[in-house]
Amino acid sequence: MNFQPSILFSILLSIAAPFIGMLILGFDRKITARMQNRVGPPILQPFYDVVKLFGKSELMVKKAQILFALMFVGTLLLSTVLLCFGGDLLVIFFLISTGMIFYTLGAYSVKSGFSFIGGNRELYQMLAYEPIFMLTVFSVGLITKSFRVDQIFGLEVPLVAIIPLPLVSMMIVFLIKMQKSPFDISTAHTEIISGPMIEYSGGYLALLKIAHWYEIFLVIGIMSLFFVVPGNPVLTVVSMAAAGLAIYFVSIIIDNVTARVHWNTMLRLSAAIGITLIVVNVAIVYIVAYIAGGA
Amino acid sequence: MGIVEKSRLKSPWILHYDCSSCNGCDIEILACLTPYYDIERFGILSKGNPKHSDVLLVTGGVNHRNKTVLKNLYDQMPAPKVVIAIGACGSTGGIFHNCYNILGGADKIVPVDVYVPGCPPRPEAIIDGVVKALDKLKHLQNGTWKEPETGPIVVETAVGAKPAPAAKYANAAPAPTLNSQPTNKEA
Numbered sequence: 001m002n003f004q005p006s007i008l009f010s011i012l013l014s015i016a017a018p019f020i021g022m023l024i025l026g027f028d029r030k031i032t033a034r035m036q037n038r039v040g041p042p043i044l045q046p047f048y049d050v051v052k053l054f055g056k057s058e059l060m061v062k063k064a065q066i067l068f069a070l071m072f073v074g075t076l077l078l079s080t081v082l083l084c085f086g087g088d089l090l091v092i093f094f095l096i097s098t099g100m101i102f103y104t105l106g107a108y109s110v111k112s113g114f115s116f117i118g119g120n121r122e123l124y125q126m127l128a129y130e131p132i133f134m135l136t137v138f139s140v141g142l143i144t145k146s147f148r149v150d151q152i153f154g155l156e157v158p159l160v161a162i163i164p165l166p167l168v169s170m171m172i173v174f175l176i177k178m179q180k181s182p183f184d185i186s187t188a189h190t191e192i193i194s195g196p197m198i199e200y201s202g203g204y205l206a207l208l209k210i211a212h213w214y215e216i217f218l219v220i221g222i223m224s225l226f227f228v229v230p231g232n233p234v235l236t237v238v239s240m241a242a243a244g245l246a247i248y249f250v251s252i253i254i255d256n257v258t259a260r261v262h263w264n265t266m267l268r269l270s271a272a273i274g275i276t277l278i279v280v281n282v283a284i285v286y287i288v289a290y291i292a293g294g295a
Numbered sequence: 296m297g298i299v300e301k302s303r304l305k306s307p308w309i310l311h312y313d314c315s316s317c318n319g320c321d322i323e324i325l326a327c328l329t330p331y332y333d334i335e336r337f338g339i340l341s342k343g344n345p346k347h348s349d350v351l352l353v354t355g356g357v358n359h360r361n362k363t364v365l366k367n368l369y370d371q372m373p374a375p376k377v378v379i380a381i382g383a384c385g386s387t388g389g390i391f392h393n394c395y396n397i398l399g400g401a402d403k404i405v406p407v408d409v410y411v412p413g414c415p416p417r418p419e420a421i422i423d424g425v426v427k428a429l430d431k432l433k434h435l436q437n438g439t440w441k442e443p444e445t446g447p448i449v450v451e452t453a454v455g456a457k458p459a460p461a462a463k464y465a466n467a468a469p470a471p472t473l474n475s476q477p478t479n480k481e482a
């Protein structure tokens with residue numbers, strides 16, 4: 001059975017994507033504040049921040065930096081549109097990686113110590129999460145026999161029923177991408193003062209904030225693909241949204257109860273837990289298929 | 296008020312610079328971040344980076360060493376920006392005012408918009424100072440920084456402020472103020 005999301009829905013979703021990310025971020029700050037027994041900022045706070053930043057006077061360190069910021073947002077925008085139109089998961093993954101490379105280049109393009117350290121740490125983070133991300137995409141590809149997102153809608157059972165463990169590994173990717181502790185290594189606020197973003201100001205900083213909204217939508221979107229209920233559009237939307245929010249809530253709890261780790265620990269954790277879980281799950285799927293085929 | 300102006304009032308990001316404070320004022324500023332005062336509910340974040348900040352908090356008197364640093368930090372902040380001098384030292388040099396190395400308050404180097412007196416000022420007074428500074432930001436138009444019509448604002452603190460209890464509290468016992476402590480003269 002093939003589920004074709006209507007073109008109109010895809011267009012609307014790609015326009016709404018950054019705003020969905022923004023709202024999630026707003027709720028994040030509110031919920032974090034409530035967990036710390038504070039009142040917390042209004043839900044629209046990320047929006048106010050960005051609008052304010054666009055209203056600030058221009059202060060540029062280097063022109064190249066701005067080019068890299070624009071490319072960063074551009075690639076993320078492209079991958080969001082691809083995701084909304086049910087494109088190729090592998091292409092989406094590579095586009096996100098390219099975007100992160102632009103982000104790192106932006107950090108390296110200025111002569112600033114903290115920016116440099118931030119760039120380095122961003123690369124360590126990529127070293128930690130890219131293999132997990134890629135193997136997850138591959139395992140989805142193995143199950144669906146295709147990398148296209150819309151093929152997931154044609155399966156017989158939800159992906160989470162066949163490969164639940166990659167979802168657990170993706171949690172590591174999620175924490176890193178959302179700049180949450182224990183893996184908020186590159187933007188470590190009190191340590192290297194938001195690292196790669198340190199030399200951006202005004203509207204260019206706002207661009208990076210918007211890029212982060214896209215990232216939130218993308219990573220949550222990809223993770224909630226595991227919860228597609230085939231052949232039932234209404235239930236699919238409900239379960240995807242619920243799963244996305246649940247994943248984010250878990251990440252807020254982890255953020256609040258852990259402290260930042262050294263990048264060494266991050267690499268070890270992601271290799272030991274993240275990759276192992278995926279390999280084990282794919283092996284189980286194959287063994288079960290072999291036994292079922294042999295019997 | 297346009298959307299940019301409104302957002303500006305809703306998200307003031309703070310840069311805190313300690314000129315030569317005794318750390319009393321700095322601890323009070325940090326107290327504002329605790330759940331008890333929770334300045335994040337006003338969208339206030341402590342950024343630690345002049346390029347991201349809108350509000351510069353200066354504690355302590357300026358000396359010959361850090362006057363260039365203070366000027367540098369001020370120049371690196373994108374407009375519109377406001378400067379708040381915290382404490383007696385930040386405002387005038389305070390008890391250090393006639394030390395050989397002290398130039399005076401922050402206003403000797405950068406234009407100060409709001410003074411928050413006190414030694415140290417209470418966290419409430421500091422929050423009040425930031426809110427008053429935002430009032431000045433309202434005078435901005437089209438994102439360009441015009442000299443505000445009002446001069447610098449001095450925040451009223453418990454010291455010397457005249458209490459004006461509302462009618463329904465008229466019979467309540469007077470709240471203890473800093474004034475109720477004996478001064479040196481009386482002792």
Ligand code: SF4
Pocket residue numbers: 315316317318319320354355381382383384385389390413414415416
């Ligand atoms: S005003 Fe008082 S508390 Fe603040 S720096 Fe000066 S001496 Fe210290």
